Amino acid sequence: MFKRLPGDQAPNLVSTTPDTAVVFRPAVVRTPALVTLIIYACRFVVALVRTVWRHPVACCVPAALGAVWALYGWQLTVSVAGFVVLALLAWAYGAPDSFARLVGWRLLAWWRLMSVYRRHWHAVMEVSGLARRISGRVYMPRLVKVQCDGWADRLTVRMLDGQAVKDWTDRTDNLAQGFGAVSCRVALVKGGRLVLTFPRSDPLAAPIPALAIPNEPSVGPVEIGKQEDGRPLKLKVHGTHVLIAGATGAGKGSFLWDTIRGLLPAMRAGLAEVWALDPKLMELSFGRELFQGRYASDPADCADLLDEAVTVMQKRAARFAGLQRSHVPTIEDPFVLVLVDEVAFLTAYQPDKHLRQRISAALATLATQGRSVGVGVMAALQDPRKEVMNIRNLFPDKIALRLDESEQVDMVLGDGARDRGALADHISPVPELGAGVAYMRLETSPEPVRVRAAYVSDDDIREMVALFTERGEAA
Numbered sequence: 448m449f450k451r452l453p454g455d456q457a458p459n460l461v462s463t464t465p466d467t468a469v470v471f472r473p474a475v476v477r478t479p480a481l482v483t484l485i486i487y488a489c490r491f492v493v494a495l496v497r498t499v500w501r502h503p504v505a506c507c508v509p510a511a512l513g514a515v516w517a518l519y520g521w522q523l524t525v526s527v528a529g530f531v532v533l534a535l536l537a538w539a540y541g542a543p544d545s546f547a548r549l550v551g552w553r554l555l556a557w558w559r560l561m562s563v564y565r566r567h568w569h570a571v572m573e574v575s576g577l578a579r580r581i582s583g584r585v586y587m588p589r590l591v592k593v594q595c596d597g598w599a600d601r602l603t604v605r606m607l608d609g610q611a612v613k614d615w616t617d618r619t620d621n622l623a624q625g626f627g628a629v630s631c632r633v634a635l636v637k638g639g640r641l642v643l644t645f646p647r648s649d650p651l652a653a654p655i656p657a658l659a660i661p662n663e664p665s666v667g668p669v670e671i672g673k674q675e676d677g678r679p680l681k682l683k684v685h686g687t688h689v690l691i692a693g694a695t696g697a698g699k700g701s702f703l704w705d706t707i708r709g710l711l712p713a714m715r716a717g718l719a720e721v722w723a724l725d726p727k728l729m730e731l732s733f734g735r736e737l738f739q740g741r742y743a744s745d746p747a748d749c750a751d752l753l754d755e756a757v758t759v760m761q762k763r764a765a766r767f768a769g770l771q772r773s774h775v776p777t778i779e780d781p782f783v784l785v786l787v788d789e790v791a792f793l794t795a796y797q798p799d800k801h802l803r804q805r806i807s808a809a810l811a812t813l814a815t816q817g818r819s820v821g822v823g824v825m826a827a828l829q830d831p832r833k834e835v836m837n838i839r840n841l842f843p844d845k846i847a848l849r850l851d852e853s854e855q856v857d858m859v860l861g862d863g864a865r866d867r868g869a870l871a872d873h874i875s876p877v878p879e880l881g882a883g884v885a886y887m888r889l890e891t892s893p894e895p896v897r898v899r900a901a902y903v904s905d906d907d908i909r910e911m912v913a914l915f916t917e918r919g920e921a922a
């Protein structure tokens with residue numbers, strides 16, 4: 448603090464300009480040692496109370512051991528501590544799931560809080576610009592709690608008043624680097640509170656082999672791979688439409704084949720049919736026996752097949768009107784999934800304008816009216832621009848595999864998806880690392896989820912065809 452002293456010429460004065468009549472001298476207020484000690488003691492008590500409040504278990508254990516030591520001596524203390532450690536080890540070995548849920552992840556969360564997040568919190572907030580300095584006072588976002596599971600650390604954070612989620616999503620790189628993680632995901636939980644997710648490992652790093660064909664016929668969500676937290680990835684196909692976008696070699700075929708594989712028992716039971724449009728004549732032709740004649744590659748045949756699907760849809764709608772509002776698959780009215788590989792060949796690159804318009808109209812009709820009567824569309828494409836696929840917004844569920852440009856991410860997944868952590872343009876082009884890896888945004892959840900589809904090889908497709916045709920021979 449500086450005190451203004453007009454005309455003062457005493458030594459040790461500070462002047463901002465030479466030869467000026469206005470000079471300044473630091474005004475030093477001496478604080479008695481006792482006051483300083485009292486301030487430190489108060490701070491210590493507050494910190495102690497706050498620590499006990501926040502970490503009651505971690506504080507009670509050493510306190511209880513200390514009490515046993517004081518009352519009964521060190522021998523009993525060591526015996527009790529040893530017994531507790533052995534009991535915990537036995538629990539961890541005998542029932543690892545319940546141990547992890549009730550003790551393990553909490554211990555890890557406490558350790559990560561102390562060793563990483565609280566330790567670096569101030570520095571990371573200041574350097575990344577998320578803390579604010581106003582009139583010399585520092586305002587710091589509050590780290591509310593840390594939770595851990597087998598895959599990631601989740602930090603609940605109280606934003607500063609006036610901060611926007613975008614302030615945080617713009618700094619995910621800073622946060623990840625600051626806390627030594629490979630990535631950071633930001634999600635708003637409720638007004639002013641965010642959850643920052645820092646993965647500790649990546650269950651999607653290695654390709655996933657084709658999953659076992661399910662035993663039960665079902666059109667319910669089909670298991671097609673893994674989510675980034677290691678849980679199974681189940682994709683809803685009945686009652687929705689799915690758009691899959693990815694650069695060449697990104698692994699779009701995996702999503703198509705995994706879906707067919709998951710539906711195979713229902714197809715065998717007559718509860719589901721897959722109709723395939725394969726204008727590139729590469730992807731789906733390999734298993735065309737599975738489509739029972741509902742397969743087309745020539746654009747004119749594709750248009751006919753789509754028109755047929757529209758007719759099925761309209762007849763069902765006329766029958767169901769006033770009787771039922773959602774579709775239940777039966778042998779008479781099976782779930783029909785129209786698979787379109789490289790839909791841009793039909794909607795954008797098709798030179799015959801009439802055919803193009805017919806196909807676009809049929810796809811738009813199916814996408815707007817099909818799902819409640821059991822006709823779904825799953826379309827894959829490389830280029831997600833509006834000129835190429837002007838009905839992409841009619842698909843409630845969207846999947847973005849590796850994309851070439853960052854702007855394409857929001858084109859596929861919707862506005863703000865990339866800001867929320869869907870870095871589809873960062874997925875590795877090396878097939879072992881990145882093929883089949885995608886970000887998925889579902890109608891029911893705005894948060895993009897990172898997933899990997901299992902790889903269905905040619906041999907797996909042959910096995911599926913054999914299993915399916917076996918049914919035909921048996922019938």
Ligand SMILES: Nc1ncnc2c1ncn2[C@@H]1O[C@H](COP(=O)(O)OP(=O)(O)OP(=O)(O)O)[C@@H](O)[C@H]1O
Binds near residue numbers: 694700901902903
């Ligand atoms: N889920 C997966 N896991 C691991 N590797 C995969 C996966 N899916 C595909 N691959 C590998 O990536 C290669 C390209 O896959 P695929 O042909 O399905 O890509 P695509 O997106 O359909 O490409 P295009 O648009 O050129 O047809 C495959 O030959 C395979 O080696």
